[in-house]
Amino acid sequence: MEWSDLRIFLAIARGGTLGAAARLVGQTQPTMGRRLRALELALGCALFQRTRDGFVLTDEGQAVLAHAERMEEEALALGRELAGSDAALDGVLRISCSDWFGVTVLAPVLAEFGGLHSRVVVELLTDSRLYSLPRREADIAFRITPFDETEVVSRRLLHIPYAAYLPAGTPQPAPGDGAGCRLVVMDSAFGGMPDVTWIGRMLPNAIVAARSNNREVQARLCALGGGLAVLPRPLGDTTPGLVQVDLGEPPPGRDTFVGYHRDLRRLRRLRALMELVVERLAGPTRP
Numbered sequence: 001m002e003w004s005d006l007r008i009f010l011a012i013a014r015g016g017t018l019g020a021a022a023r024l025v026g027q028t029q030p031t032m033g034r035r036l037r038a039l040e041l042a043l044g045c046a047l048f049q050r051t052r053d054g055f056v057l058t059d060e061g062q063a064v065l066a067h068a069e070r071m072e073e074e075a076l077a078l079g080r081e082l083a084g085s086d087a088a089l090d091g092v093l094r095i096s097c098s099d100w101f102g103v104t105v106l107a108p109v110l111a112e113f114g115g116l117h118s119r120v121v122v123e124l125l126t127d128s129r130l131y132s133l134p135r136r137e138a139d140i141a142f143r144i145t146p147f148d149e150t151e152v153v154s155r156r157l158l159h160i161p162y163a164a165y166l167p168a169g170t171p172q173p174a175p176g177d178g179a180g181c182r183l184v185v186m187d188s189a190f191g192g193m194p195d196v197t198w199i200g201r202m203l204p205n206a207i208v209a210a211r212s213n214n215r216e217v218q219a220r221l222c223a224l225g226g227g228l229a230v231l232p233r234p235l236g237d238t239t240p241g242l243v244q245v246d247l248g249e250p251p252p253g254r255d256t257f258v259g260y261h262r263d264l265r266r267l268r269r270l271r272a273l274m275e276l277v278v279e280r281l282a283g284p285t286r287p
Contacts, residue, residue: 002038002039002042003071003075004035005035005036005038005039005042006039006064006068006071006072007025007072008021008025008027008032008035008036008039009036009039009047009061009064009065009068010065010068010069010072011024011025011032012032012036012048012055013048013055013057013061013065016053016054016055017054017055018032018033018036018055036048043060043064045058045060046058046060046061047060047061047064048061072135073134076134076135076136077263079136089117089119089120089268089269089272090117090119090120090269091119091120091121091269092120092121092122092123093120093121093122093123093139093140093269093270093273094123094125094136094137094138094139094140095110095122095123095124095125095138095139095140095141095142096125096126096127096130096131096137096138096140096141096142097124097125097126097141097142097143098126098128098142098144098215099126099127099128099214099215099216100214100215100216100219100232100235101126101142101232101256102124102126103126103216104232104234104235104238105234105281106124106142106277107124108280109276109277109280109281110122110124112276112280113272113273113276116272116276117269117272120269120272120273122273125138128213130143133147133149133151133152133259133260133261134149134151134152134261136261139260139261139264139267139270140258140259140260140270140273140274141258141259141260142157142256142257142258143256143257143258143259144254144255144256144257145257146257147257147259149259151261151262151263152259152260152261152262153259153260153261153262153265154257154258154259154260155257155258155259156255156256156257157255157256157257157258157277157278157281157282158255158256158281158282159253159254159255159256160232160233160234160253160254160255160256161232161233161250161253162195162230162231162232162233162236162250162251162252162253162254163230163231163233163236163237163244163245163250163251164199164202164228164229164230164244164245164247164251165219165222165228165229165230165231165236165239165242165243165244165245166222166228166242166243166245167222167223167224167225167241167242167243168241168242168243170225172245172246173203173206173228173245173247175202175203175247175248176202176203176204176248177203177204177205178202178203178204178205178206179205179206180206181203181205181206181207181227181228182206182207182208182209182226182227182228183199183203183206183207183208183209183210183227183228183229184209184210184211184212184218184221184222184226184227184228184229185199185208185210185211185218185229185230186211186212186213186218187211187212187213188211189213190213194251194252194254195230195251195252196230198230198251198252199228199230199251202247202248202249203228203247206228209226209227210226210227215231215232215235216235218231219231219235219236219239219242220239222239222242223239223240223241223242228245230251232254258274258277260274
């Protein structure tokens, strides 16, 4: 039994299919299937039941899963401890954040950091999913919700105000009505976000014209006349052609939190970037 095959097993258990698991670990689907068969042969039992909807763990697979997760955690802890003792300002830093925040807020800071520390390679992952810090999917993560993992060092970084926007010259809707107004909002999976609830209350008779989980797409649709959008001000204020709309009260803003795994607190390149991020971004966002 090879540890590398257990990594394949974990990816299949988490992804549910060979294709999803292959994307998680960067392997091809045939390779994933071959490695799984080798592991099952070595253990002498089937670990998954193959169904039309994907792979379901057998009783034996459930037993292997608990041990494999503990082995994975020990391997990751060793990697974090070794990385945390690194004394050189070189290597890779993997950062996770939302799309618009990476482009509008974080990119200038990362560009400045690259000028100061040219040997550090920064990988910026802009995705709606939450990358795991304990599993080293990311070294630093920026989120709009607080971190609840006990092993993560985190802090509130800044508060970001939001505003409603329309293209310049577009008639503004009457607050409390919105009849005839078209809206560009978050997609259904994010329908409970404060700005979505707020615009529904302020313009109850408006109609939803478009949805997207990408704030930059929302801003672009708004600028092209697709409808009124509620956007983070750092994005809306810098998008050409957009003007703020006064609906009688401002929409709720959001806090942004930053975190990293406690085992990396001695990593000098991480500390250097965190110091620059806090120096440039901590505190209220300037209009």
